[in-house]
Amino acid sequence: MEKSSSEDSSIHRSPSLDSKDSDFAKPSTSGRSFGRGFTAGAFYGTAGSRGQSRAEAGVKTDKYNAPKGSKYVVFYLDLSFVFLLEFKKCNMARGCLCCLKYMMFLFNLIFWFFIVLLIILLSELILLILFFVYMDKVNENAKRDLKEGLLLYNTENNVxxxxxxNIIQAEMHCCGVSDYTDWYPVLGENTVPDRCCMENSQGCGRNSTTPVWRTGCYEKVKMWFDDNKHVLGTVGMCILIMQILGMAFSMTLFQHIHRTGKKYDA
Incomplete structure (x- = not known):
């Protein structure tokens, strides 16, 4: 028996690779197939025939008319690109800050070393000038302070x-500040410490007939400075030269680093 044409038309034929009108059988516009009957257009959410027709027509889609899948791909690519740029910027900024930190630390160290030496030098010069200008007042104030300090001689908290x-009077052969009478308001009339005696013995200072040193210790100290002023001057000049050389070397190193722009790693 032969089947009628109406029966043939009612039967739906399954698509096959031999079919020319099927969308699955047509090749993709990009020439790349991802599987059997699977095209690049289908990957981006469109049918193959639709993607092919748009490609052949030369239609250019912007970001608002692009397919939904391509929008997602572009978004994630842009996000990854921005993240990489920001990460690179962060690394560059961290490296720049690290170099800047060490450079500023080195510059500040040398610069402040120079400033400290300069302050010390200026302070020494100012004190020296004031000492010679107000020498008389310095002597008077020093004697007055020392005499007031004698009142604390016998207190328990000032051993x-x-x-x-006692050591100064025994070593320099002196007694009191100006003379031996400076002890009378402190220890009593005709009483001096035992170390003021020329022949030291227990309780010799209470005996008025015992010979004592009559020169004051302040005058003895001044005489010692006068006798050793050359040594003291030499020591002072050596300290001054060392300070000036330290300032010169520190400033030279600072200027050299500033000009060359050399960077030091930690």
């Missing part, structure tokens, strides 16, 4: 002061 006076 160090008592020992210092």
């Amino acid at each position: 160090g002061l008592k020992n210092a006076w």
Whole structure:
């Protein structure tokens, strides 16, 4: 029996590779197939025939008319690109800040070393000038302060002061600040410390007939400075030269680094 044409038309034929009218059988516009019957157009969410027709027509789609899948791809690519740029910027900024930190630390160290030496030098010069200008007032104030300090000689909390006076009077052969009478308001009439005695013995200072040193310790100290002024001057000049050389070397190094722009790693 032969089937009628109406029966043939009612039967739906399944698509095959031999079919020329099927969308799945047509090749993709990009020439790349991702599988059997699977095209690049289908990957981006469109049918193959639709993508092919747009490609052949030369239609250019912008970001608002692009397919939904391509929008996602472009978005993630842009996001990744921005992230990489920001990460690179962060690394560059971190490196620049690190170099800047060490450079500023080195510059500040040398610069402040120069400033400290300069301040010390200026302070020494100012004090030296003031000392010679106000020498008379310095002597008067020093004697007055020392005499007031004698009142603390026998107090329990100033053992160090008592020992210092005993050592100075025994070594320099002196007594009191200006003379031996400076002890009378402190220890009593005709009483001096035992170290003021020319022949030191226990309780010799209470005996008025015992010979004592009559020269004051302040005058003895001044005489010692006068006798050793050359040594003291030499020591002072050496300290001054060392300070000037330190300032010169620090400023030279600072200028050299500033001109060359050399960077030091930690």
